[in-house]
Amino acid sequence: xQHLDEGTIHSWLDGALSADEATRVEAHVKECPQCxxxxxxxxxxxxxxxxxxxxxxxxxxxxxxxAAPKKRFDPIVWRVAATLLVVATGTLVVFRNxxxxxxIATTGADTASSSVKVxxxxxxxxxxxxxxxxxxxxxxxxxxxxxxxxxxxxRSAGSTEKGAAKKRATDALAATxxxxxxxxxxxxxxxxxxxxPQTNIPLKENGAIAGEASGAVAAxxxxxxxxxxxxxxxxxxxxxxxxxxxxxxAALILSFIRGQAxxxxxxxxxxxxxxxxxxxxxxxxxxxxxxxxxxxxxx
Amino acid sequence: xxxxxxxxxxxxxxxxxxxxxxxxxxxxxxxxxQETFVRAxxxxxxxxxxxxxxxxxxxxxxxxxxxxxxxxxxxxxxxxQERDEMVEPEETTIERAxxxxxxxxxxxxxxxxxxxxxxxxxxxxxxxxxxxxxxLSPGSVGTTLSRARRRLVESYEALQKSREERxxxxxx
Numbered sequence: 001x002q003h004l005d006e007g008t009i010h011s012w013l014d015g016a017l018s019a020d021e022a023t024r025v026e027a028h029v030k031e032c033p034q035c036x037x038x039x040x041x042x043x044x045x046x047x048x049x050x051x052x053x054x055x056x057x058x059x060x061x062x063x064x065x066x067a068a069p070k071k072r073f074d075p076i077v078w079r080v081a082a083t084l085l086v087v088a089t090g091t092l093v094v095f096r097n098x099x100x101x102x103x104i105a106t107t108g109a110d111t112a113s114s115s116v117k118v119x120x121x122x123x124x125x126x127x128x129x130x131x132x133x134x135x136x137x138x139x140x141x142x143x144x145x146x147x148x149x150x151x152x153x154x155r156s157a158g159s160t161e162k163g164a165a166k167k168r169a170t171d172a173l174a175a176t177x178x179x180x181x182x183x184x185x186x187x188x189x190x191x192x193x194x195x196x197p198q199t200n201i202p203l204k205e206n207g208a209i210a211g212e213a214s215g216a217v218a219a220x221x222x223x224x225x226x227x228x229x230x231x232x233x234x235x236x237x238x239x240x241x242x243x244x245x246x247x248x249x250a251a252l253i254l255s256f257i258r259g260q261a262x263x264x265x266x267x268x269x270x271x272x273x274x275x276x277x278x279x280x281x282x283x284x285x286x287x288x289x290x291x292x293x294x295x296x297x298x299x
Numbered sequence: 300x301x302x303x304x305x306x307x308x309x310x311x312x313x314x315x316x317x318x319x320x321x322x323x324x325x326x327x328x329x330x331x332x333q334e335t336f337v338r339a340x341x342x343x344x345x346x347x348x349x350x351x352x353x354x355x356x357x358x359x360x361x362x363x364x365x366x367x368x369x370x371x372x373x374x375x376x377x378x379x380q381e382r383d384e385m386v387e388p389e390e391t392t393i394e395r396a397x398x399x400x401x402x403x404x405x406x407x408x409x410x411x412x413x414x415x416x417x418x419x420x421x422x423x424x425x426x427x428x429x430x431x432x433x434x435l436s437p438g439s440v441g442t443t444l445s446r447a448r449r450r451l452v453e454s455y456e457a458l459q460k461s462r463e464e465r466x467x468x469x470x471x
Contacts, residue, residue, distance in 0.1 A: 048452040
């Protein structure tokens with residue numbers, strides 16, 4: 001009989017041969033010392049391989065990253081996230097508005113110094129200081145004013161309050177114009193507050209500042225458009241014409257309210273816009289920027 | 300007991316051991332084993348369960364099978380029960396870790412088919428099952444196994460000898 005090959009020996013040792021083949025192999029191994037040695041070697045390999053493979057059973061855990069289970073967010077997480085979103089949005093809006101007011105105030109001061117010649121002396125001590133001085137109430141707030149506190153700022157005030165302030169401001173302006181006819185601008189206008197205003201309309205100090213700034217901006221922007229006729233004169237102009245602090249404050253408030261309304265980007269939200277044709281595709285305040293829909297960052 | 304539970308209780312230990320030896324990571328091995336049982340659940344009929352399971356597990360290792368978390372949750376509970384019943388292995392010593400590393404090297408040095416046939420055989424699969432799982436002819440399994448065993452042992456002994464020489468050089 002031919003010598004056994006290694007595969008047959010392993011098959012025999014593994015019990016994979018049929019009964020007839022197993023009997024024949026067994027008989028040969030008993031007679032053949034060479035095949036008997038091969039069988040012994042094969043047994044060693046089988047035992048050795050089994051022992052080596054057993055050593056692999058001490059494999060550590062976590063060698064390969066497990067698939068991360070899909071975590072469902074706890075409802076409390078959603079609530080916290082929603083709260084944070086609301087707070088962040090509110091903070092953004094507040095800061096943005098504050099930045100815009102500052103920008104408008106700066107632009108207003110520049111405008112007052114560059115385009116409105118009559119207020120040139122005012123800028124010698126700084127635009128902010130000038131505006132503050134001009135609009136400073138001569139009497140304590142709340143004693144004589146028909147204007148509620150902070151109405152001119154208007155952003156946090158409700159629409160009703162704003163509307164009421166607007167109406168009062170319009171009335172005050174009309175009354176002032178009736179009392180004092182327009183005067184030509186004075187070139188040597190002083191930054192000092194009016195010594196004896198005809199009508200004292202108290203106004204919160206910061207409201208006056210912002211209002212004057214908005215008025216200056218309105219004067220600048222409304223010049224080339226049809227809005228110029230509807231827009232009130234800038235507060236500097238009013239002051240220069242000698243109408244006094246009351247007229248100036250009223251104009252400030254009115255122009256500021258209109259300015260606030262016009263700064264809204266959506267046409268549908270422009271309720272305070274003085275332009276009668278609200279269906280116009282172009283927002284009245286968007287005209288200077290030359291862009292449809294109106295980004296007011298360039299104001 | 301459902302059919303998948305019967306399959307799981309019958310073959311999970313062997314399958315995980317096979318996969319652990321194949322992959323070198325028990326977590327990964329358990330994950331693949333569970334995926335294998337999930338696949339078995341979807342199967343309408345399986346002729347040779349053990350061969351089928353080992354073949355699917357082998358293919359899953361190759362293909363980086365997708366996961367089915369829902370089914371795996373149930374199987375993970377069963378695995379947890381089984382793990383509780385198991386006796387914890389001895390604490391791994393440095394010497395055992397070195398042996399395991401050498402064994403891993405020796406196994407990795409094998410050809411893929413030889414390695415899989417050997418690992419399956421160690422888990423008790425007969426020649427026909429190995430042939431079915433690896434798509435081999437039954438007559439070639441003996442040759443494959445004999446070659447795999449010889450190469451594994453020779454490779455391991457070579458690594459052992461090399462290590463002893465390094466230790467001797469370090470001592471001198």
